[in-house]
Amino acid sequence: MCAVRGLTKTYPAVRGRRGAPGTPEVRATDDVRLDIRRGEIFGLLGPNGAGKTTLVRQLTGLMRPDRGSVEILGHDIVRHPERAARILAYLGQESTALDELTVSLAAETTGRLRGLDVRQARAERDAVLDELGLGPLAGRPIKKLSGGQRRLACFAAALVGERPLLVLDEPTTAMDPVARRAVWSAVDRRRAERATTVLLVTHNVIEAETVLDRVAVLDRGRVIACDTPSGLKERVAGEVRVELLWRDRAPLEVPEVAALQDRVVESGRRWTLRLAPEEARAVVATVTGGAAFAALDDFTLATPSLEDVYLALGGDAQQGLVKA
Amino acid sequence: MSVVPAEVLPGSALAVDETARPAVVELGPRARLWPSLCAVYRAQLSRARVARIPLLFVATFQSIGIMILMRGVVDGGAEAQAVVAGSSVLVVAFVALNLLAQYFGQLRASGGLDHYATLPVPPAAVVLGAAGAYASFTVPGTVVTAVFGCVLFGLPVAHLWVLVAVIPLAGAALAGLGAALGLLAPRPELATLLGQLGMSAALLLGVLPADRMPEVVRLARDLLPSTYGVEAFARTFGPHPDWAFVLGDLAVCGVVGVVSLAVATWAYRRAAVR
Numbered sequence: 325m326c327a328v329r330g331l332t333k334t335y336p337a338v339r340g341r342r343g344a345p346g347t348p349e350v351r352a353t354d355d356v357r358l359d360i361r362r363g364e365i366f367g368l369l370g371p372n373g374a375g376k377t378t379l380v381r382q383l384t385g386l387m388r389p390d391r392g393s394v395e396i397l398g399h400d401i402v403r404h405p406e407r408a409a410r411i412l413a414y415l416g417q418e419s420t421a422l423d424e425l426t427v428s429l430a431a432e433t434t435g436r437l438r439g440l441d442v443r444q445a446r447a448e449r450d451a452v453l454d455e456l457g458l459g460p461l462a463g464r465p466i467k468k469l470s471g472g473q474r475r476l477a478c479f480a481a482a483l484v485g486e487r488p489l490l491v492l493d494e495p496t497t498a499m500d501p502v503a504r505r506a507v508w509s510a511v512d513r514r515r516a517e518r519a520t521t522v523l524l525v526t527h528n529v530i531e532a533e534t535v536l537d538r539v540a541v542l543d544r545g546r547v548i549a550c551d552t553p554s555g556l557k558e559r560v561a562g563e564v565r566v567e568l569l570w571r572d573r574a575p576l577e578v579p580e581v582a583a584l585q586d587r588v589v590e591s592g593r594r595w596t597l598r599l600a601p602e603e604a605r606a607v608v609a610t611v612t613g614g615a616a617f618a619a620l621d622d623f624t625l626a627t628p629s630l631e632d633v634y635l636a637l638g639g640d641a642q643q644g645l646v647k648a
Numbered sequence: 649m650s651v652v653p654a655e656v657l658p659g660s661a662l663a664v665d666e667t668a669r670p671a672v673v674e675l676g677p678r679a680r681l682w683p684s685l686c687a688v689y690r691a692q693l694s695r696a697r698v699a700r701i702p703l704l705f706v707a708t709f710q711s712i713g714i715m716i717l718m719r720g721v722v723d724g725g726a727e728a729q730a731v732v733a734g735s736s737v738l739v740v741a742f743v744a745l746n747l748l749a750q751y752f753g754q755l756r757a758s759g760g761l762d763h764y765a766t767l768p769v770p771p772a773a774v775v776l777g778a779a780g781a782y783a784s785f786t787v788p789g790t791v792v793t794a795v796f797g798c799v800l801f802g803l804p805v806a807h808l809w810v811l812v813a814v815i816p817l818a819g820a821a822l823a824g825l826g827a828a829l830g831l832l833a834p835r836p837e838l839a840t841l842l843g844q845l846g847m848s849a850a851l852l853l854g855v856l857p858a859d860r861m862p863e864v865v866r867l868a869r870d871l872l873p874s875t876y877g878v879e880a881f882a883r884t885f886g887p888h889p890d891w892a893f894v895l896g897d898l899a900v901c902g903v904v905g906v907v908s909l910a911v912a913t914w915a916y917r918r919a920a921v922r
Binding site for chain 1: 761768
């Protein structure tokens, strides 16, 4: 339903001014090719600055690509960006346009601006607020709500006035589990009833693994992999992640520990290692017995996550994907 | 941690494989100009409930304060008329020009325009709805200032009804200017600065009697749209107002309003898609 071919966007270099250094030319999306199928939840995963938001802005008609094509449900969005607004609903990261409205008016106004008449807009507003459990907050200004509630209110506004494609940029940021559940139930209902497609931008690896049908991993503007979450994880199935948390510092006087030093990703007292299963077993045996054990605070042994996939695929960001 | 209900797990995937070329799906409806303009206007107007003090009160207090100060300098006659008219229109300049420029400047900088840009709404509806709401915010302040000024300087209140024309026309001119400045300024601080400067110009050139000003300042005064609102209003305090001049001044406001709102709509279109 959504086909992206050769999408390229380069931000020009900015010349430095007094007090502000210049930035070189940045290729924010680099020859991106994607196929999103009808009714699936398709994810874009990548660290900050990978080009997720730039890609989404080009798909929603907010930004013109330098090259390439975007076709959504048979419509050419590069040539007719104004059509995007009539095909998709977009939940951006910013809520400033709705902040000073009440939850109820934000949803109703958004519905009216999607072309609904007053009666339809009110009926859909009531249904959506009810579905998301926002009824008790309907009369409160969005600005006065907590971060997660504010996000949920904006999500409600995105749902009023049905669209076959929902583009959600980190919809569940700061939400509690109850609100997250409300979001995914609402998405699931629309998928089941109307085969609604969802394009989800996310940082949250746990959420990505559980809700996505397929995921494209972005790194420096390029799609470095695109598969189901389990398909991606199979690529690193031979590895196990070992995390060691030392009491105050690593006991480098123990030769077995010192030998690991050039293979770890170190962050403070935490060491992260990606190892073959038998190696991992040996490491755990070493650190849980003998001299190293005295210096050990905690350790975990885990099967690979999408984050490990990202790193194994040659992702650049050392800190990985998770924002929080 | 439970992130999702079990029934949403992949595998329950409903994805349809599309081997054939997908059919062109019909587009959702377009929002028409008037209904969406009304919706934006109503939503913007409701913001006064949350931001009551800056939108409704600050400008009034400022204008009343200025009139009380000028009371010691000016005593009756044409100068008093100019002070009352200038202070009343200053409320319009403060809210419609200054605050609207700041609002659009911030909306543009923070990415808030994306919300409107991803809805099938005509650009004119967003700009006119917001400008109309900001012009409406000036109504109570302008009326209170005008009545208070008339009482303070002993001016006749017989022709205050002319505010019914002055507020919307001066409001259109200044709100259009404010929206255009806010949407064109490359940074939000610049939008704030331009709005403040416009408001200061309206204050200095509108409230202070023109007769004592040097030629350059009088020229600047003629270039400022708020001047014509002030003049139109000030003329009506006389015993036999010359209505042709009043209409002429108001017509200038109207023309500036149409032009500046058209520029603001163009600026919105430009700011929304980068």
